[in-house]
Amino acid sequence: MVAPADPADGPSTGLADRLPPAGDTLTPMATLDRFLDWVADSGLTPYAHQEAALLELYSGQHVVLATPTGSGKSLVATGLEWKALCEDTWCVYTSPIKALASEKFFQLCEVFGPEQVGMLTGDASINRDAPIICCTAEILSNMALRDDQAFSPPYVIMDEFHYYSDAERGVAWQVPLITMPRTQFLLMSATLGDTSEIQRLLAAQSGRDVVEIASAERPVPLDFSYRDSPLQTTVQVLLAEQRAPIYIVSFTQRECAELAQALLSIDVCSPTERKAIGRAIAGARFDSPYGREIRRFLAAGIAVHHAGLLPRYRLLVEQLAQQGLLKVICGTDTLGVGVNIPIRTVLFNKLVKYDGKRLGILSARDFHQIAGRAGRKGFDDRGSVVCQAPEHVIENKKASDKAAATGRKARSKKPPPGTVVWSQQTFDQLVSRQPETLISRFRVSHGMMINVLQREVEPAGYRFLVELIARCHESEPRKAELRREAAELFRALRRAGIVEPSRDPVTGRPRVLVSEALQDEFALHDALSLFAVDAVLSLDPTAPSFALDVLSVVEAIQQDPRAILIAQERKVKGDLIGRLKAEGVPYEERMAQLDQVTHPKPPKPLTDFLLASFQVFAQRHPWVRAGDLAPKAIAREMAEGYWSFEDMVRRYGFQRFEGLLLRYLSQVYKAMVQTVPEQARDEAVLDLIAYLRTTLERVDSSLLDEWERMMGLAGPDEVERAGETYDLARDPAALEARIRAELLALVRALAAADYEEAARAVHAEDPEAWDAERFEAALAPFLAEHGRIVFEPRTRKRAHCIIRPSGHRQWSADQILVDPDGDNLWHVAARVDLNGVHNPAGPIIRVWNLGT
Template sequence: VIMDEFHYYSDPERGVAWQAPLLTLAHSRFLLISATLGETRFFERELERITSNECVTVSSTERPVPLEFNYIEDSLTETLGKLQASNQFPVYIVHFTQRSASETAQSLLSVNVCSKEEKAAITKELEGVGFTSPFGKEIKKLIRSGIGLHHAGLLPKYRVLIEKLAQKGMLKVICGTDTLGVGVNVPIRTVLFTQLCKYSGTKTGILTARDFHQISGRAGRKGFDDEGYVIALAPEHVIENKRLEAKAAADPKKKKKFVKRKPPERGFVHWDEQTYARLQSAPAEPLSSSFKVSHGMLLNVLSREGDGCAAMRQLIRDCHNTEHSKKSLRKQSFQLFRALVDRSIIEIMPPDSPQKLRVNVELQDDFSLNQVLSLYCIDTLGLLDTTAPDYELKLLSLVESILENPDIILRKQLDKAKSDKFAAMKAAGIEYDERIEELDKVEYPKPESEFIYETFNRFAAEHPWVGAENIKPKSIAREMFERYSSFADYIKLYGLMRAEGLLLRHLTNVYRFLEQSIPPAFKTEPVNEAITYIENLLRITDSSLLDEWNTLKDPDYKPSFDEPAPVKAGPIDITRDREAFTRLVRNEVFRFLRMLANKEYSEINESYDLNKLYPDAKWKHTELGNAMDAYYETHDWIRLDPAARNVANTRIIESDDRLTWTIEQTLVDPEALNDFLVIFELSIPEARESSSIQITPTSIRPSIA
């Protein structure tokens, strides 16, 4: 068992994945690897105890590529000029917020870091690469200038592209957070720290020795460089004061008026050259155990063949936590176990059965409870009326409430809510002071919050294991589904261009929970349509997270490396399951309607075959616009809310030979006239052969009474 990046053992969220193998694989040989292991005697003893084999630590501070460290009190632009002149590119400029990384990258567009020939080579390399999201144009502009941007707020496909181009040595400057280089051999000659302090989630402090060594160790990669360079810039106010002092020294009058710049009041801890020197020589901090028990772990261990309870007890007994912590883990595990049994998620088998416990056979094969508050969500679903017209929306609200808050998105929602409220109050003639007072009461959207808070408080009172966990009502996936937004529409609505990756991850988490953790009994047809909508949204935007998940579930899964198609491609007969196929068809119909409602006529012309709609027209998108002008003479807009997407507004007519579907979709309008139709044709053999939905619009006309 080879465990690279073993320092993640201490990670509060993921550390258990590095510890579990050490506790359970007694007959394996282990190789633990990290540049920052720190003190290793504890792990030597544990491995010898578990495997009964001698454990040897192989350590060295010698680097194949030596590093040169420098502390500089010049501006970033001046420093980059010197690095370029001394052939110390490519350089990785390290930031600790996504925003600062993006701002630096934008500011460097005026700096010429690449030759004309190098830019031409990059342009050639980008042929065929799609930059289809709203932030794609900015990424493309940066890359073509030889500048990379790399942080978790980007779509995965852009991060992978940056890594590939960096590996080929085509990017001269990369602005990023500490996400670059983890598990990727990127040839970086110089690492440049813009600061030596970092916000840890609770407070701002000087970098840990482990973080410093991990980041600086990316400079000077073997096989690419003979020497690497690590540079730390002084704090911005120190650099600015040095510049102002030099300027004032030449003019006595200015010297008298000179006022020193002060350091930031928040989010800053001072560092200097001594701090930098101390970090270079400091050993990595000791690794600490972060073992914890979750519903997901219990479900996996208890459903093993044999005695799952004994295996769980053994796991807690052997874990590396303190004895006091183990006592709490045993108590918590029993509470979690009782909750699983009470809800028939885990079934106790008869005494003569070789397996003492099993997961309820009525649940999906890949059923899981990977969110801490999964059980609350499932428990509360039973209180909802599955026949209610807004059932699927309430279910989405419940699911989103147990997921972590994507703070950037929620802040943008709040900003927009306040702006809209302020404008409405101003239009109503409300006094300024009263408007400001009312704005303090505005929140980001939290549908069903009263119901969620009430049911959660009751659930928490009955289940002590909930502890400090709290519920977080919000509406992101729900709001998108209610509006039937495209990914780009939603990004533009809230100005989330720099947080596209964050929105993608949130939607992926919602989709995974809907797929894996909602029992089949709660998956009504409207819920399945919501799942189909989110899945296709993810595939059209960036399928890499879904591909990664599917590969983990199915080793034979073959992801597509082309631009994602509207529906999953592959040799699958998608027409076999009529209900599921109908959902896919309706999803594609509403994708067309969303573009129609946004008046994206050129985009429709690019995405759909309009030859049957306008066979003789040269400019088909213009003809489509003219046809819709007739609609807008008597209607304000096209509704896409859940009521408008009711199945009653979609009529599917199957041909006698069952080879063609004609789909008549009513355009639902705010006036409730509902007197226009869009008619499509769909070839069933083509859908079966291509595993995709290719609807062809044939008519847009008033409906005939």
């Protein structure tokens, strides 16, 4: 079915062709007329609120756009981006999540052309000098803190602006407002609530009027209903009423998978629809441990969507949904944040959410943000929002109906103790309530301090931070608290040698600079990073376990991935109980020992050192909480065994939250790169960093793959990553560590007889690339003679890997294959060629021989 043209969607292509010739200028109204002509030529008629917002923007006013989901806020944003292009200047679009930034990036590439659009997310940097930049809010916030105001973007679009009130991240939405007085802002959300105070402060600080464009009218009206039937029955009724696609909202990842599994018992798709899905997923990779289950769900027209999935699986679900192939999506509320997936019906499985501290009824903002996804203009006359009654209510209804049929009295079930219960009245109140008023969440962190101290122009340094606190949207008493916190942070950084006093070379005035001894990537974006620096420098660099201990320090300052730690503890307890039973240990003693078991942690002496050191650190830094340090051994355990990502997932049963493990390892890798001081980076530490990088890159590169397909690029170096100017060839230690890590990943795959994985471990575009069959055939004589490859810590020593320069930006590498007999005559011979590339994505080793 082809949807009729709709101004909520906006045209998709052709706008770049209407740009004025280089050097020509248009008046603001002529620019707007040209944009509206493009809209009209696409068969669209803008809504009144879209025209009003565009007129205010082109008149130079800030605009707060508070209109429902699906009402065409994106078209208004495109109009402002067009204005920037016509004026030969630039514009920044910000979002709360990387997924939304990447989706907007690809959409704008279609509208304006790939050469006009770039993206910055922290993980990827693509075409960063483009006039239209898509980025996360934190990226823009850091730019605003570090850069001269003269280079501030003339236009900024802040999507999902209700995140201003987020307790942890809201500061990133406020910083640009108080540091970019010359910038014109477009602030957008469907659930803003009362923003009058924000508007007043923005107008006062920028000298520019703020206009609110608000509308409660939805292009697609919603109907609301409350159901007390079992979930499968509710879904079957909705399917029969042609109300698919259905988005079933849960607030835990486990529940999403359980619901998807339960729905396999009903027919969601017809045989014809299943065949269409089969064709659509035929070329997709499902090679992770959870891949088989993902494929099984998708084949039935059912999907799961949450942050625990690998990014490539989430992207696949979104693509299938956009093609209309999925009937039911079981997702968390992450799907309610901006990701463009067509939904006809939103089905709340419950109205209770854990907010990080306690279970409670959804806020009105959260409810409307999710419910607003229902209904697609051009496809649906109406959208539906359905809420399931609590499970005990549904069970009581079934029992009552059964009792009425048999003439018996039904027994009513009560909800489990401590359960937060909702009712139809709760649902009706959420439907009618307006979103809560946005609250300022400004705070000062180490990362903010480092950013302002690295400013190269006035106002800069600590004085600029004090000015920033004065401008923020907090109350005067709270500003006084912030000034005290900033002073404590500054003294801590100076004691640690992170900052040092200096004088301005021009004025001679005293100023403070970040120490030049720190590496370029050094960052303190976590409150505990300062402790990590102290702890790493306190370790014994001559100890055999030094590199692993550094890794443990970095892991200890990461937020606990609770699902992973729970699974680790469960596995450790299961193994222990099995062993104790086999040894005949009495039940009471077994239980006593189990009470002492936790998830794996670093060796006890190191754990004790970290906890004791942190107690002292916390006394000197009162803003740090005693429970913030959390020793754990997730990455350390992987590194000790040189496990693959799949090894770790299968060992502990992480299948349903592979994405959580990927995200955690990514955070550890970034912290190793950014936080570990240069003087602590010996060869073993560099090897660990390279191991983590290789592990992450092997698991998921869906974003860069998508970009390469769009641009038709010849090689991965044309896709810039964060730190695009970094040249691997000029960093011999890091280069050798990366080559060793890639060779060891290949040997690990060969030792496990995983020849498909071995084929993926080498350079993908090598004309001599080895496929699985070639690896298997080449290794057969070795296995016939020796039985197996020995892959143990002693066999992974540097002595077994020889790397030599072989030409301009070229190297040869030989990795010995250790055999049980100690002959060690076999090796993997590889080449590395960095001509024409600087820091390429994917494996860089090109195997040319496997033999003696």
